[in-house]
Amino acid sequence: MRSYLLPEERWFSTKSCEILDVRASPLSSCSGMKAEASAPTGPDDVKRRNRGDRMRILVIGQSVRNIAISALRAGHSVVAADCYCDLDLVEAVEAQRLRIEDLVDADRINAIIESVDPDAVVMGPGVETVRINGYRVLNNSPDRILRVSDKLWLARWLEERGYPHPTTWDGEPPYGCRMILKPRIGAGGCGCRIFEGGAVPPGYIIQEFVEGVPASASVICDGSDARTIAVNEQLSGTTWLNAYGFRYCGNITPLDVDGDMRKRIARTAEEIVAGLGLVGSNGVDFILKGKIPVVIEVNPRFQGSLDSVELSTGISVFQAHLNAFDGRLPERCREMRFAGRAVLYSSERFRVDHDLRGITSCIADVPQPGTVIEMGEPVLSILATGSVRDEVMRSLKERRDAIVGSVKRNFS
Numbered sequence: 326m327r328s329y330l331l332p333e334e335r336w337f338s339t340k341s342c343e344i345l346d347v348r349a350s351p352l353s354s355c356s357g358m359k360a361e362a363s364a365p366t367g368p369d370d371v372k373r374r375n376r377g378d379r380m381r382i383l384v385i386g387q388s389v390r391n392i393a394i395s396a397l398r399a400g401h402s403v404v405a406a407d408c409y410c411d412l413d414l415v416e417a418v419e420a421q422r423l424r425i426e427d428l429v430d431a432d433r434i435n436a437i438i439e440s441v442d443p444d445a446v447v448m449g450p451g452v453e454t455v456r457i458n459g460y461r462v463l464n465n466s467p468d469r470i471l472r473v474s475d476k477l478w479l480a481r482w483l484e485e486r487g488y489p490h491p492t493t494w495d496g497e498p499p500y501g502c503r504m505i506l507k508p509r510i511g512a513g514g515c516g517c518r519i520f521e522g523g524a525v526p527p528g529y530i531i532q533e534f535v536e537g538v539p540a541s542a543s544v545i546c547d548g549s550d551a552r553t554i555a556v557n558e559q560l561s562g563t564t565w566l567n568a569y570g571f572r573y574c575g576n577i578t579p580l581d582v583d584g585d586m587r588k589r590i591a592r593t594a595e596e597i598v599a600g601l602g603l604v605g606s607n608g609v610d611f612i613l614k615g616k617i618p619v620v621i622e623v624n625p626r627f628q629g630s631l632d633s634v635e636l637s638t639g640i641s642v643f644q645a646h647l648n649a650f651d652g653r654l655p656e657r658c659r660e661m662r663f664a665g666r667a668v669l670y671s672s673e674r675f676r677v678d679h680d681l682r683g684i685t686s687c688i689a690d691v692p693q694p695g696t697v698i699e700m701g702e703p704v705l706s707i708l709a710t711g712s713v714r715d716e717v718m719r720s721l722k723e724r725r726d727a728i729v730g731s732v733k734r735n736f737s
Contacts, residue, residue: 355636355664355687355708380647382463383441386449387428390414390690391631395643396447404441407449411705412680412691431455445647450512453626463650465603465625473601473625474510477530488597489619491533496525503534505571512624514561514571535621537614540580542594543634544607545645545654551599552654553591554645555634556580558714559610560667565722567670567701575667575706575721576630578637579660581714582613590618597623606631606646629666632689636664636710665717667707669725671698675732681705685727687720704728 378400384393385406390413393405397417405414406421408428414420427433428451438446438460445461454467464470472478480493498504504520509530511517520531539559545552560575561568568574580587594609601623608628610621631642637660645655666689677696682688689706698704705728709720 355710380444381442382445382447383438383443384447384449385423385434385437385452387423387425387451388690389447389449391629392447392449392627392643393418393420395631395635395641399641399644399647401643404443406437406441408451409690410693411689412682412693413689415693428452447627449627463605463647465605465607469602470625471510473603473623474512476507476509476532476622479623480530480532482601483597483620486600488593489614489617491535491619491621493533494525494531496531498531505532505534506530507532513573513629517571535612535614535619537612537619538580538582540590540611540613540618541576541628541630542590542609542611543628543630543642544594544598544609545649546595546598546603546605546607547649547652547654548602548604549599550654551595551603552657553594554640554642554655554658555630555638555660556587556590556594557630557633559630563667565725566667567672568668572670573629573668574670575665576633577663577665577714577717578630578633579663580613581663586613586616586618593618593620601625605649606642629668632666632706632708633664636666636708637662662710662712663714663717664710665708665721667709667721667725669704669707669728671700671702671704673700674698681728681731684731685724687724688728704732 379402381402382396383404384396387408389405389407390411393403393414394417397403403418405418406423408423408425410420410422434452434455435458438457445463446457448455448462448464453464453470456467477493477495480490483490506518506520507530508516509528525531539561541557541559542553543555543557545554555578558577558580561573562570563574566574590611597609598607603625606627608624611618612621635642638658639661640655640658675698677692677694677698679694681691687708689708691705692698707721707724709717711717711720
């Protein structure tokens with residue numbers, strides 16, 4: 326992962342992490358949304374500490390900028406702890422940098438939570454299954470996350486209920502079709518590759534390869550009822566972002582298909598998420614094979630599409646997530662615009678020597694000067710909005726070109 330010329334542990338804070346400015350929220354400048362945090366409508370049964378509906382939220386995980394900024398925009402007081410402490414995070418909220426080894430240290434995670442003493446905790450990427458003592462956790466339970474994230478278990482669950490899903494094997498499969506080797510538990514396309522025969526490594530499965538358009542549905546669920554808030558195109562293995570194979574590298578919201586197909590995907594995702602008894606923000610990945618949405622996997626957590634969903638719909642994903650724990654689902658919403666988030670990966674090792682926001686507008690997850698980024702690691706996120714998909718893609722590529730050109734001039 327990225328390395329830093331910084332102390333191993335450090336707290337960052339602004340003079341007032343109560344105020345959100347445009348620098349802290351690239352979503353504001355990209356969409357015309359106001360930078361001021363909106364008035365929240367949090368659940369009534371949560372400890373308030375005399376702040377009305379406003380809660381003190383700790384978001385902790387490997388990379389949590391999108392969740393933390395969404396919570397801040399919803400009007401909450403936010404503390405973040407992650408492994409990157411990117412510029413747009415530390416300028417917005419009080420933030421602590423984690424070491425990668427902290428993510429698997431339950432005692433360390435619990436100690437950080439106790440030191441912050443929040444009203445509620447959101448466990449982000451890398452720590453969702455850590456068990457927390459004495460604090461309200463706004464996540465699915467660790468046991469449910471592990472079960473739903475198990476691709477073999479989920480395949481059997483989907484097959485029993487008749488959902489279109491790739492045939493899945495946990496041992497040597499029959500030959501005659503193109504297949505993918507996948508980690509049994511994993512996300513983001515990491516570790517996935519075309520299966521070329523031989524023994525199946527421990528902890529992996531084989532899945533039938535499905536050709537089509539990658540898509541996802543963003544769903545809010547209260548444990549028994551669900552509401553899809555967006556259907557998205559997924560970017561994976563996109564070479565102009567230096568991503569290869571099946572690696573996740575962003576989203577375009579909404580998926581640019583006819584309304585009936587989006588409704589079909591939305592309904593299927595709602596049935597699945599509700600049937601699994603999930604709570605809060607969850608995602609369902611599909612491959613659109615012709616006119617058939619084939620279910621690939623379920624993500625029982627906040628998804629990488631959070632930025633594009635908020636930019637496209639105007640909905641606060643964090644507030645919808647929070648309300649779901651009180652049994653309240655959002656109204657059905659309509660996209661106001663196309664929006665995209667693209668994750669740019671590094672094609673070579675380089676050291677960031679200045680603030681990359683000076684190169685182009687509408688970027689997020691901006692690394693601090695002094696950060697060393699290894700080849701293949703994420704550099705930053707690029708955001709864009711437009712009236713049509715092509716306009717969004719054009720803006721994403723133009724900003725990508727500006728960043729790559731500057732990096733080559735300054736760091737080669």
